[in-house]
Structure formats: structure tokens, C-alpha cells
Amino acid sequence: MEICAISGLLPSPDCPQRAWEWFLEGTAPTEQDTFWQALEIDKRTEQLADENTPPEHRERRVYLVLPSEARLWAARQGLPVPPLGAHLMGQAELPLQLMSPDPYTVFQLSPSLPLETQRIRLEVVTPPDTARLTYWLDGVELATFTQAPFELWWPLEPGEHELSAVAELASGALLESQTIPFRVNSWVPPGERPVRGDAE
Structure with a gap:
């Protein structure tokens, strides 16, 4: 199934970053991306147009509209961050969203x-009332935080x-993020690399 890469939801017409992913029956996304x-x-101002903006000065642009907590991450990634005042559509509650690493990234040990x-940063966007956040790697608890x-x-392995990540809210409710697959390749000397296929 084709999904919008960052949110993991069904791609909207404006989603420029798409990926194909397999889902178990009953687990496929049913909602459309709103990021x-x-x-x-x-x-003239590079801000959102309003009723005072004449048609000749209006321009339609596609942006990645993330919660305020993720604007810094998006800027670091070179993603098009919208002017202040843009809000997520149809999302009254901020979801739990892994932001780094990107899905299916292949890292190479040097x-x-x-x-x-040789480390990578794990980042997540959480609801504002998150009381506890736990990272899980390969089904094993990796680390737990009680504050942002x-x-x-x-360290790469x-x-x-x-x-994946699980957030416990102040109310006691639990939220689970999407699962991000990625790979880390060992260093293989050039003379020992296979002719075909990926070195592990």
C-alpha cells in the first residue's frame, strides 16, 4: 500500500514524499495525511494570505504543517516549514510521531x-500532556524518559x-507510535565484499 512517508497515513494529493509498505490485515491506515x-x-510578506491579499500577490505553496514541537526538527531536515499561523487540519489531539530516523534508512558503520x-539521534513528537515516553527497539525496551x-x-548496531515509542499521558492513557524499520550495515573491506547483494 502507498502511504505518505512522514505520517504513515494515506497520501493526500499534496503529499510529495511517498513510500510503499506492507500491512497485516486490519492494520492498514484508513485516514488521509494532513501534514x-x-x-x-x-x-510580498511571505506570510499566510488573508482577505486583504489581492489575487496577483497570492501563491499556492505546499508545506509540511507539523505541531509547534516539531518545527525545529523540520527546519533541521530542510523541509518547507510554513509561516506561523498554519495549523494541522482535522487533528484536535497531537499524535505520537517518530521523527528520526527516517523509515528504511540504511546506516553504514565506518x-x-x-x-x-557512531550514533544516531532518536526523536519523537509527543502530545503536550505526555508524562512518560519509552523507546522500544526490536521489541525490547530501550530507554524511558519522564520529561522533555x-x-x-x-549507538549503531x-x-x-x-x-517504536509508547507515550503515557497525564490521564494514564497510552499512545503508540508507528514502527520505523531501518538497517545498520557492518564495515566490510572492499576486497571481501560480495559481488552482488548488500553486505551485512
């Missing part, structure tokens, strides 16, 4: 760097991995 939105911009320095920022630097 990517087409907004009317006033070209022989020229100390192993303990809910970020973790994880070779293999196929699946990352």
Missing part, C-alpha cells in the same frame, strides 16, 4: 571512527531494526 497542506501565501561515536526533550542518541 502536507497547500496554503495561500502573500508573496572503520575510521571510534565505534562509540524526549531525545536519545543510540549492525542488523535490521524496528523502532
Whole structure:
């Protein structure tokens, strides 16, 4: 099934980053992505157009409209962040969303760097009333936080991995994120690499 890569939901017409993913029966997304939105911009001010913006100064642009907690992450990724005032459509409650790493990323260990320095940042966007956040890697609890920022630097380990997160809200309710698959390849000297296929 084709999904919108960042949200994991069905792609809207404005979603530019798409991926194909397999789902077990009954687990496929049924709602359409609302992160990517087409907004009317006033070209003179680079802000949202309003009733005072004449047609010749209006321009339709597609932005990644994330909760305020994720704007810094989006800017670091070079994603098109909208002007202040743009809001998520149809989302009264902020979902739990893993933001890093990107799904299906392949990381390569390097022989020229100390192993303990080869790490990736795990990042998540949470509802404002999150009391506890737990990262899970390959079905094993990785780390738990009781206050923001809910970020973790994880030392790379070779293999196929699946990352998810669970948030406990102040009300006691639990939210589970999407699962992010990624891979870490070991370093293989050029002379020992297979002719075909990926080195593990």
C-alpha cells in the first residue's frame, strides 16, 4: 500500500514524499495525511494570505504543517516549514510521531571512527500532556524518559531494526507510535565484499 512517508497515513494529493509498505490485515491506515497542506501565501510578506491579499500577490505553496514541537526538527531536515499561523487540519489531539530516523534508512558503520561515536539521534513528537515516553527497539525496551526533550542518541548496531515509542499521558492513557524499520550495515573491506547483494 502507498502511504505518505512522514505520517504513515494515506497520501493526500499534496503529499510529495511517498513510500510503499506492507500491512497485516486490519492494520492498514484508513485516514488521509494532513501534514502536507497547500496554503495561500502573500508573496510580498511571505506570510499566510488573508482577505486583504489581492489575487496577483497570492501563491499556492505546499508545506509540511507539523505541531509547534516539531518545527525545529523540520527546519533541521530542510523541509518547507510554513509561516506561523498554519495549523494541522482535522487533528484536535497531537499524535505520537517518530521523527528520526527516517523509515528504511540504511546506516553504514565506518572503520575510521571510534565505534562509540557512531550514533544516531532518536526523536519523537509527543502530545503536550505526555508524562512518560519509552523507546522500544526490536521489541525490547530501550530507554524511558519522564520529561522533555524526549531525545536519545543510540549507538549503531549492525542488523535490521524496528523502532517504536509508547507515550503515557497525564490521564494514564497510552499512545503508540508507528514502527520505523531501518538497517545498520557492518564495515566490510572492499576486497571481501560480495559481488552482488548488500553486505551485512
